[in-house]
Amino acid sequence: MECIRWGILGAGSIAHRFAAALERVEGAELVAISGRNAERLSAYAEKHRVDMGKCYASASDNGWKAHERLLLDDDVDAVYIALPHGLHATWSCRALSAGKAVLCEKPAVLAGAQADEVARAARESGALFMEAMKPRFTPVRSRVHELLDSGELGAVASVDVAHLLDYGELRDSYLLDPDQGGTLYDLGCYGVAWTEDILAGDVAVERAEVRWIEGRGGVSVDIADEVLLRIGDVPVRLDFSGDSQAYKVECRIDCERGSILVSMFHRPSSLLVTRGNGEPMIEDMPLVVDDFYGEVEHFCGLMRSGKSESPIMPLASTVRTAQIIDAIRAAWGPRPVPHQA
Template identity: 30%
Template sequence: MTQLRWGLLAAGTIAGHFAAGVEESRHGVLTAVAARSGDRARDFAARFEIPNAYGSYEDLLADPDVDAVYVSTPHPMHGEWAIRAAEAGKHVLCEKPLTVTAAAAEEVFDAARKHDVFLMEAFMYRLHPQTRRLVELISAGAIGEVRAVDTTFSFDSDPAETARLGDPALGGGGILDVGCYCTSLARLVAQAALGVDVVEPLEVSGMARLSAAGVDEYATGLLRLPGDILATISCGIRLAREDGIRVFGTRGQLHVPRPAWIHPLRAPGTSEIILTPSSGAPEVIEVEATQGIFAREADHVATHIEDRQSPELTWAETLANLRTLDRWREAVGYGRTS
């Protein structure tokens, strides 16, 4: 496909990042945007010079000039609108998590299969050259056999300004919002180490500080992955911590001090992976990204539209990650109120 005409389902902050990415992409064009408020949609459309603005999601899905829809509504609405987009014959890129539970994701897959449309969960970091280089190093045995991985994605936010994150009805909390990156990364490391397409943890445990409403404000999980690879994963929405990735092997370690999911690395530029052998000096491996991460994501969808799935973010991959998130939230007692 030489050109993919995008409709944006919701007009929030992340939709703005993706819209800017489509403008930078090689194969995408912005055709329409929809919001619950017509004024909000028109303001967003004016900002990005989008020709069509709708005050309802249904109107956008009825637009024959829209080929693909980017769903960035609050988490619990992802599944509904991904299904309705598929029913309208639109290809779907849906923000993470695809659905709040693994069981709900099966319904989305069924709709995409029935209506023969492309569907991908928008884990954009998986497409970044840094992530791909990390996988290459692990697969090549740069640190020997992988034994453990530690990863953190945690930030402090103002409850008054981020009410959605504290609301269990909207899928609030750190595990679904940013912890999903940590489970995805830990599993990706194990997949690269073992040379398999998809793995799930054999054991999941965890602890969290829960809000009075039962939402995890910050949490830590421990995964036992196949190959006896242990992963420590930490996330939060009310606690700033040092984000990063460390992978430990029998012959050294890999350190990613600024993972590809953080805001500065969403733009083109250079990032680093530090390889430290068991004996020897650290080596800084520079990775160049010549395209912004959302532009890369939009082009990835266009490239694989006829495949109906992304080879790097398959439906099996999405389902394995959602099952892991289900188990982590259960382990910390998500939803338990005080």
């Protein structure tokens, strides 16, 4: 495969970040884009040097026909799904059925059943599918596994994950759509994916506390989640918030003979390692280019090798992460409908 030709479904801000990283990947180019707004697509095409004839727009059907036209384009080898969360699984399956390799933005699915459908579509088509869980393609993630696998720090004793920020005013955002938004889907998928990556075993949710706010249509949507669960015999604490006054993004892994602290774990560039009773040592591990580049380069390498699955972010990880989120949501209890303050 001389050059991998990419199309992007969706022209939001994250699609710009993806395109910027793609420009740095050797042997890959962006050739097509689809979405609802023709004016926005035109600006996108000009910025990222996409032929206007490959800008597919359709406003009346929420971009549906535009995305279909892109999937029928024989000049497109791979697609990046950059649509709102609730459309990820649907368009991943349609793209796989069209024979396209698929890199889908996180969360790739909103439920374990959707994950099973995507996995089945990938296996039936034989096309490559990978969830764009970008932290897995960073030097920090590799170093964490190196430390844990070496046994130097002993077995993992506990994991504590916090992803706290302030969304600000999001009344028009899909993040407040009860069917696809909320903190657990948007922020929580990163933290859950980290725990899924480092811990094996059955999952048991011991406590799940949720704080609701009013979302679209007056229906409640989660704005903060505090979860205690156990994976295998390891206790895990998860804390996610979209209206926190404090900003904190940390994953702490306590082990028998030390600990690892990963800050900014959604785009990590360093870690703090403590061995025994010694002083914490900072290990700087800068991102290669940016936080998108690693996953895109890895994906292109898989395509050139004829692989249908990633060993770093396999289908099984997408399925298991979705199942853990399912278990947390089930532990919430009933959602206040309509919203009750």
